[in-house]
Amino acid sequence: MPIFKVTEEQIIEEEEEGPWKNLSNDLLALILKRFTNKSDLCRFRSICKSWRSFATPIQSHLLFPLILPPLHPNSRSFALSPTLLYIFSPKFTLHNDNDNDHNNNFWLSKVADTGNNKWALLNPLTKHKIYFFSSVVFKHGINLLGFRNQEVGRSYRLQLISGFGGKEEDAFDFEEFSSSISLRKVVVRIEERISVLGLLGYGEIALWNSGDEKWKIIMETGKKEKKNDFDDAICYDGKFYAVDRTGRMVMINPTAMEELVEVISPMNECNGQYTYLVESNFRLYMVNKIVNPRPTNYYDDDEDEWVVDKTSVGKPLGFKVFVLNNKEMSWEKVKSVENKVFFVSRDATWSVYPEDLGWSKGNCIYFEGLTGYDDEADLSFGLNAGVYSLEDDAIVIFDPPVNHWTRIFWPNPRWFVQKEEYPECEMQD
């Protein structure tokens, strides 16, 4: 006896236009639920009439900007918004194309929502704003539908909101804010509730879950000193993790209201000055950066005097890379990052497939430079920014600033401002 009655009508008839246009509303809703950005929603709405009418411009699940309470009773509330890392490309067909010119057809940039539907393009390593010489770009905007823009990572920032009746000009820049009260990194977990972890200047951790009236400053149980000195934090596999420079890692389960739990103890082998956490291929990596801690002095023969070489401070001397062994909860030193390209900076880390940059080979780590010495640092990269190749165990500092390594994000390629929609910004050859 059949369990179901099978009727002929149940067999789906394919329309001549293909099956995608007629996705059921339930399925469309499931797909739509996965967009948390307005730009993705806009793209979805630009495909055809039926998709457009299904997705209304205002979706309640579009989360950002999200308003968060102030950290201190007398300060102002925050607006949380994502900064997206895109690889832009003018090409419609990608990969498997060994044309050398392709190197210039991929451009990595950060796009930050600056409020009121305005956006800023930022240098991915330094977070400096990128300005275009053509004012036309600013007048008309850039039509992103003309590019392939692949989101390869995102970071979050908290901006102070102005008080009652305040104007948008009052809003603080994140950099300005972070230097004043030192909120170093913001990590976000989006599940049924939104959880936000803020890494404070002295390594303290602040935690907020949607619905909470206040931030919770979490301390380690049984630890006398207030200082935790965490370098980096990440959301990995639904939990927050933070590390210090010794490789010691703690886990914070955002919804279980417990204190942090140490999952990995300090390691002798991890002896650098700064540690970053990177997620790649669903694995967690730790990058330990060893830098020159003090300036070196040298004798200048021409001037006949000792000179302090300011640029030698923070010069990277080496890198160590570890991968998390999930079963044993330990760090294992590795000589390869599975051919991916890592980017590490204090407010964000991410990993990219080399193919997405038009390369065949990756296995390297881009790192930020110091921006403390503004008079000497190159604005495009900062002082001592560079790339570390795991294969050769070699460090290349971006000096001169434009070379094979840097052109994936600096300078911006001409095609980015030269689309046919804006013929007036064509540059002269």
Add this chain to the structure above:
Amino acid sequence: MASSSSSSLSRVVVKSSDNNLFVVNKKVASQSQLLKQCIDNMEEKGTNDVILIPLSNVTSNILTLVLEYCEKHADFADDDNNNQELKQWDHEFLKKFDYATLNSLTMAADYMVTKSLLNLCCQFIADSIKDLTVQQIRQIFDIKNDFTPQEEADIKNENAWAFR
């Protein structure tokens, strides 16, 4: 409980829309809520016979893929530690298919109530939309541009990013 060991089934037979039969281990079948419901119903009745579940909407090509997915997930069902390996496998799984197959697979996951596979498919589709140009999306999803010039102009406006 009705499902005592004497009346519990170890296998079921699933029939695709093109009349191919698949013998499926109960643990694997349970990844689909639809199949699980059928098995539970039969077990409650105390049947010892192998049951046949016809799936009128799923071709054998697609059913093979759904079952491949279910099998992998059934293997990992009791093992929380290997989350990473399973995620990596999921990630690679959908990459192999063209978009017509992906469509059928999504429909089948929906019909067979295999929620995790459905979520995986929807995430993949959403990521494709995020990563591609409008022309590319229309091309791969085989959708015609049916907008009027006025609507086209609105869309252009909506998508222009103002920089400052």
